Amino acid sequence: MSTIGVFDSGIGGLSVLNEALIQSPGHHYLYLADSANAPYGEKSTQWVTDRSLLMCSWLASHGCDAIVVACNTATAQAISLIRQELTHVPIIGVEPGIKPATLKSKSKMIGVLATQNTLISDKFKQLLASLISDCEFIQQAGNGLVPLIEKGILEGPQIEALLHQYIDPMLAQGADTIVLGCTHYPFLQASIQKLYGDHLDIIDTSQAIVRQMRRLIKDPNSQEVGSVNVYSTLDGAALLGLAQKLLGQADLHKASAHTVMI
Ligand code: DGL
Numbered sequence: 001m002s003t004i005g006v007f008d009s010g011i012g013g014l015s016v017l018n019e020a021l022i023q024s025p026g027h028h029y030l031y032l033a034d035s036a037n038a039p040y041g042e043k044s045t046q047w048v049t050d051r052s053l054l055m056c057s058w059l060a061s062h063g064c065d066a067i068v069v070a071c072n073t074a075t076a077q078a079i080s081l082i083r084q085e086l087t088h089v090p091i092i093g094v095e096p097g098i099k100p101a102t103l104k105s106k107s108k109m110i111g112v113l114a115t116q117n118t119l120i121s122d123k124f125k126q127l128l129a130s131l132i133s134d135c136e137f138i139q140q141a142g143n144g145l146v147p148l149i150e151k152g153i154l155e156g157p158q159i160e161a162l163l164h165q166y167i168d169p170m171l172a173q174g175a176d177t178i179v180l181g182c183t184h185y186p187f188l189q190a191s192i193q194k195l196y197g198d199h200l201d202i203i204d205t206s207q208a209i210v211r212q213m214r215r216l217i218k219d220p221n222s223q224e225v226g227s228v229n230v231y232s233t234l235d236g237a238a239l240l241g242l243a244q245k246l247l248g249q250a251d252l253h254k255a256s257a258h259t260v261m262i
Contacts (some may be wrong), residue, residue, distance in 0.1 A: 002028070004217065005059030005060070005087070009033070009073065010150045011149065011187075012149070015183050017031050018249055019209070021226075022208065024214055024222070026224045027226045031129060031202070034262075036232075041073050056071065056091070061085050068231070069098070096124065098148075102131065107226070113140050113178060114139070133258060140166045145182075154187050154188060167192070171196070180203065232257075237257045241257075
């Protein structure tokens, strides 16, 4: 069995951990949330880069054989440096699912909702440039969504007002598909579906990320009894409480919570 680190600025990476527990339960998972510093999406590039490296180094020094950077912002700004520094550990990153979106969209207009830092990154620009497609992308920063999601607010007037502000213009321009380019946003699927129903296909890449993780770990089909340890730089117990509420994963009910100073 492997020891797998999953890192995000906060609770967003839980959407990836959830999928990892479905596809590959027989491993030790260390989930690390930098809740004291979330959100990363509007911080300086240098800060996000340094901090993401520090968080992944912490996971590597706690025995992880593989690390999933379950944060689009950290991946966009720091994954090259993390891979350069932590050469002995496979590092799996995430990126907005614009390629799958091009296969889905009929109108050829695709909305991309991601953090400001993801959208301005060279990595995202390169991803867009590498695509051979006749689709157009409407890029929108989801400012204000992550702080609400961090508080466990996934529906209601505040969320709906921001979704209207960000998604209505996409629909007005003819978008039929939206890429959730931040691992926090899959927690808003129910609210997005409530507002936009059948008008919008939602692209979330958690399953593809975990398939990639399974390709890079030694024993993806381990049948051993796995475990989950949840670490937060703010409040481990609060993070685990939220994780249990949001995910309803049996494995999370046996998980241990820790608050760490990093
Ligand atoms: N979950 C993150 C992402 O995928 C980070 C959001 C944030 O901290 O702003 O981009």
